[in-house]
């Protein structure tokens with residue numbers, strides 16, 4: 255399999271899965287995609303239905319990474335997707351399933367269910383891909399005798415998922431910036447209680463934007479970046495996207511009895527990473543009827559799927575909401591879908607994303623391409639804080655199930671898109687304990703806390719406070735690498 259950039263650079267060059275694993279953007283600023291999507295035959299689909307999660311992950315991933323020997327890839331997926339790592343299940347008996355499907359009930363003539371993706375170490379779906387990435391990084395670095403220093407900024411989910419995936423891994427260090435005293439007590443404790451010597455928590459005296467600016471400044475210093483082997487694990491990482499393809503297959507098998515049936519998925523979306531994986535599963539031949547994109551008040555994606563207009567938001571139009579992991583001003587993986595929508599024409603993608611940089615967006619409404627959005631199964635909707643509170647309350651009362659705010663965004667939009675006879679699977683992206691304040695508001699009670707997290711906030715914390723100054727952060731990294 256060869257990888258190409260959505261903007262056309264390097265066509266005719268060879269880029270393997272391992273080549274692009276540790277990198278970010280392609281050198282022309284585009285995103286990597288396979289030169290064509292692998293198709294899954296009816297026989298394969300029949301065989302995959304009975305596989306464990308780890309072995310299904312092996313089958314899916316091996317179609318995208320033919321440069322990794324099969325037995326080595328299989329040992330990586332079996333090491334990653336274990337009941338022990340995905341142990342934060344709500345019901346003991348589902349521990350071995352990794353991503354249990356919880357049926358809520360029948361609404362509008364169809365079955366509505368939740369695919370639990372948040373039973374991993376940090377209680378958010380980002381563990382599904384990040385845990386594999388940790389093992390892939392360790393494997394690839396060891397093979398080439400290299401090391402990597404991951405630098406990131408976080409306001410919550412991404413940082414902790416990266417730290418729990420990379421802790422104790424040979425050849426990898428993590429330097430994670432977070433705004434000092436601005437994360438919830440739970441999220442702070444999750445990250446800062448890690449005592450592993452390869453994990454460095456930097457509490458920046460500033461806000462999240464300051465943290466991101468420092469990461470940008472360090473990444474733009476190419477000499478420093480090369481000298482200290484700085485890398486990232488952000489959501490455009492191809493291996494993260496492809497690891498997420500697996501649970502669309504797993505969810506489909508759990509919700510159906512035969513491979514003749516079709517299902518729809520609703521995906522709480524921010525950077526379009528999760529739902530991009532659903533698009534890829536569908537392109538591989540998984541019988542998906544609709545992919546429902548659910549946003550919160552930051553509705554860049556909902557606006558596009560309703561109108562054909564893609565408009566990046568400025569800081570004053572980017573809202574802090576109670577589903578904060580979807581508070582984005584632009585959707586960094588969206589270019590991958592646009593490439594497919596435009597019939598894989600890199601010259602046009604280059605032009606459109608040039609317009610994004612120059613004019614803040616583009617408009618496909620008048621072009622024939624936008625009409626094809628439906629052929630790809632996409633529809634969308636948005637929700638508000640009041641909608642989230644209603645959904646959390648309703649699902650708790652009706653189905654005795656507690657959901658988090660992001661999953662609530664998904665549930666609200668899913669209900670607007672139910673089709674009789676087509677099972678609807680809502681992806682559960684986090685556990686309620688991570689966003690306890692809104693649970694208390696909606697239910698007037700404490701969120702459920704998995705046993706492993708009892709007393710978390712009382713554990714000793716390990717972090718260093720730094721000023722919002724890139725040169726101080728550089729010196730900090732230089733001393734430790």
Ligand SMILES: *Cc1c(COP(=O)(O)O)cnc(C)c1O
Nearest residue numbers: 411523524525526527528579683
């Ligand atoms: C990251 C995240 C999302 C958004 O996922 P994308 O891949 O960026 O679309 C949704 N919910 C939760 C809980 C998250 O952590």
